Amino acid sequence: MIKKCLFPVAGYGTRFLPATKAMPKEILPIVNKPLVQYGVEEAAEAGFHEFGFVTGRGKRAIEDHFDISYELEHQIAGSGKEDLLTSIRDLIHNNSFAFTRQNEMKGLGHAILTGRNLVGDNPFAVVLADDFCVTEPGTDGVLAQMVKLYNQFRCSIVAIEEVPADETHKYGVIAGEAMKDGLYRITDMVEKPSPDKAPSNLAIIGRYILTPDIFDIIERTAPGKNGEVQITDALLEQAKNGCVLAYQFKGQRFDCGSIDGFVQATNYVYENIYKQGK
Numbered sequence: 001m002i003k004k005c006l007f008p009v010a011g012y013g014t015r016f017l018p019a020t021k022a023m024p025k026e027i028l029p030i031v032n033k034p035l036v037q038y039g040v041e042e043a044a045e046a047g048f049h050e051f052g053f054v055t056g057r058g059k060r061a062i063e064d065h066f067d068i069s070y071e072l073e074h075q076i077a078g079s080g081k082e083d084l085l086t087s088i089r090d091l092i093h094n095n096s097f098a099f100t101r102q103n104e105m106k107g108l109g110h111a112i113l114t115g116r117n118l119v120g121d122n123p124f125a126v127v128l129a130d131d132f133c134v135t136e137p138g139t140d141g142v143l144a145q146m147v148k149l150y151n152q153f154r155c156s157i158v159a160i161e162e163v164p165a166d167e168t169h170k171y172g173v174i175a176g177e178a179m180k181d182g183l184y185r186i187t188d189m190v191e192k193p194s195p196d197k198a199p200s201n202l203a204i205i206g207r208y209i210l211t212p213d214i215f216d217i218i219e220r221t222a223p224g225k226n227g228e229v230q231i232t233d234a235l236l237e238q239a240k241n242g243c244v245l246a247y248q249f250k251g252q253r254f255d256c257g258s259i260d261g262f263v264q265a266t267n268y269v270y271e272n273i274y275k276q277g278k
């Protein structure tokens, strides 16, 4: 049983400047809910109750969001607006939240290694809240789909999707042997390849289930592309020595780390979730 879910949220979010000068990108709202809350809700629906955040300077608002605000509770008690707090109250009451800081931005691999003290020697999930994922109502979320696979195969799993050839340079891209529909055993992985160097059009998105041996591998991993410690490099070693699966998830992903994806997600949530709930 995997219990812990890690959220690396230390990045600067430079693509959203000046909005992210004093405010974490993860707190930007998709309609009326911060981006990071959607990720936590997806993980909670997948059965996770222990959440760890790798934060950085200027990210205190994330901690505050997942804590009770007594002043606000007092102000809003008995008013017609109380319902607006239900979703975050439920998360706070039913789950635990822990935080640690990555004090130098040395890449996603390094951020995950920084979360080791929150995760311990256990398999764990990683959610990049920037990747906002939706699935058909009444069906499993992306992380829930991956947990089911983990329970079957007991090895690291990354979520993948097909991307256009001219976008491979934004992602880690895999090569793999098909095991069954939408499931591959990874044989190669390249971080942010140009289209001519990409081993396929199957790109890794921000959902991972990792076995804890990944920590020792990351420790041994030298900085790669852009001088950052890349999780892709560590996963490739894990894949070569054992097994890493790539899973083409059912659902839709919005790249909320980019302005275009963020606006598309906002429109989607407004039309399909917010307005339907009114």
Ligand code: UTP
Pocket: 008, 009, 010, 011, 012, 013, 014, 015, 016, 054, 102, 104, 105, 106, 107, 108, 110, 111, 128, 129, 130, 257
């Ligand atoms: P990005 O590559 O999107 O970087 O990181 P960023 O800083 O968040 O955004 P831009 O490119 O400046 O606009 C992908 C994910 O990895 C986390 C980020 O918080 C984001 O969720 N990350 C990245 C870390 O936590 N630490 C790092 O050192 C790097």
